[in-house]
Amino acid sequence: MNDSxxxxxxxxxxDYPRTIQEFDEWFPSEESCTAYLLKLRWPNGFVxxxxxxxxxxxxxxxxxxxxxxxxxxxxxxxxxxxxxxKPLRMWFQAAWHVTNQKFGSSALGMQRVLGLxxxxxxxxxxxxxxxxxxxxxxxxxxxxxxxxxTYVGGEEEGVSGRHTEKKAIVVAAVEIHExxxxxxxxxxxxxxxxxxxxxxxxxxxxxxxxxxxxxxxxGYNALTHYGYTHEKIVLSESGDPAHVALPGVHRxxxxxxxxxxxxxxxxxxxxxxxxxxxxxxxxxxxxxxxxRGLLFYRLIQHSVQIKPAxxxxxxxxxxxxxxxxxIF
Ligand SMILES: [Zn+2]
Numbered sequence: 001m002n003d004s005x006x007x008x009x010x011x012x013x014x015d016y017p018r019t020i021q022e023f024d025e026w027f028p029s030e031e032s033c034t035a036y037l038l039k040l041r042w043p044n045g046f047v048x049x050x051x052x053x054x055x056x057x058x059x060x061x062x063x064x065x066x067x068x069x070x071x072x073x074x075x076x077x078x079x080x081x082x083x084x085x086k087p088l089r090m091w092f093q094a095a096w097h098v099t100n101q102k103f104g105s106s107a108l109g110m111q112r113v114l115g116l117x118x119x120x121x122x123x124x125x126x127x128x129x130x131x132x133x134x135x136x137x138x139x140x141x142x143x144x145x146x147x148x149x150t151y152v153g154g155e156e157e158g159v160s161g162r163h164t165e166k167k168a169i170v171v172a173a174v175e176i177h178e179x180x181x182x183x184x185x186x187x188x189x190x191x192x193x194x195x196x197x198x199x200x201x202x203x204x205x206x207x208x209x210x211x212x213x214x215x216x217x218x219g220y221n222a223l224t225h226y227g228y229t230h231e232k233i234v235l236s237e238s239g240d241p242a243h244v245a246l247p248g249v250h251r252x253x254x255x256x257x258x259x260x261x262x263x264x265x266x267x268x269x270x271x272x273x274x275x276x277x278x279x280x281x282x283x284x285x286x287x288x289x290x291x292r293g294l295l296f297y298r299l300i301q302h303s304v305q306i307k308p309a310x311x312x313x314x315x316x317x318x319x320x321x322x323x324x325x326x327i328f
Contacts, residue, residue, distance in 0.1 A: 012291050012293055012294065015297060016291075016296055018293045023293075023296075037088070040297075040301045048073065053069065079304045080129070091125070094114060094125050095299045095300055095303070097113050099296045106265065107122045107123040129299060130279045132299055133278045133299065136302065141173055141185075141186060142175070142206065142210045143183070144175070144210070145173050146246045147212055149169050149170065150169075152257055152273070153168050168189055170188065170189055170256070170273070170277065172249050172253060173187075173201070173202065173206060184284075188204075188274065188277065197219070199220065199222045199226065202223060203226055209229075210229070211231060212230050212231070213231045213233055214230070216234040255284070256277075
């Protein structure tokens with residue numbers, strides 16, 4: 001364990017590989033991958049989940065045996081790698097691939113790169129990795145934050161404004177930096193544009209005391225009851241388009257749509273949309289990072305901090321096996 005990891009300022013070449021060459025050197029074997037997971041899972045040293053003991057050693061089955069109670073703990077137990085039959089090295093390659101592609105990877109791309117026999121496996125791995133893109137206990141947005149809804153999915157004839165059947169409603173929040181520039185984002189799929197949905201989202205992702213900028217929609221009216229300063233940017237009668245009033249959140253919306261169509265060819269079902277939103281958020285919030293290896297580090301770090309998602313929980317949608325996608 002070194003100081004840089006403990007201080008949470010990981011260093012390239014020390015805490016994560018910077019290049020594919022370094023990646024291959026660092027992770028030639030299962031043992032090397034297990035050792036890396038061990039370090040990220042217990043950054044302050046091993047703690048036995050049974051007796052709390054802090055002393056243990058690796059067995060040749062890549063488990064940690066507690067010196068106190070003799071119980072063996074798998075390094076992957078309780079993580080997204082729990083119960084995997086594939087080598088950890090392959091998971092590391094998947095994580096490296098998905099973080100090193102600027103716009104991410106489709107299931108087909110992942111299947112090809114890893115040489116996986118099954119499209120379903122590639123699809124399930126990507127979903128597991130997406131779940132790990134959200135940092136457990138992540139910080140709330142703060143300061144000036146634009147919030148608005150956007151609609152992703154196919155065109156609906158004769159439908160306008162906030163009424164939709166086929167499209168999915170995504171509510172987006174973005175920090176606005178002064179004098180210009182965008183900070184972090186949060187995205188969430190909501191079932192409707194009621195106050196419960198919209199204000200509920202803001203309360204989950206933005207620190208009270210922040211200034212929330214929205215359009216004139218009444219669904220945001222209750223914000224002031226929860227400790228936010230609410231600034232309504234009401235559009236003029238002459239019909240200023242909303243993107244003039246809320247430029248940040250509209251920029252996010254158009255980038256998101258382009259990404260869903262580009263990288264994923266629109267093959268995203270409503271049911272799984274939130275995972276794609278998490279991936280987009282992960283990428284956007286780290287867009288300034290020049291070190292792709294740092295994204296790999298964060299992804300593996302989150303992977304060992306979250307609850308496992310068994311394949312049975314990831315019900316694969318028919319449309320994602322190549323039939324017609326249902327929201328684009
Ligand atoms: Zn123990």
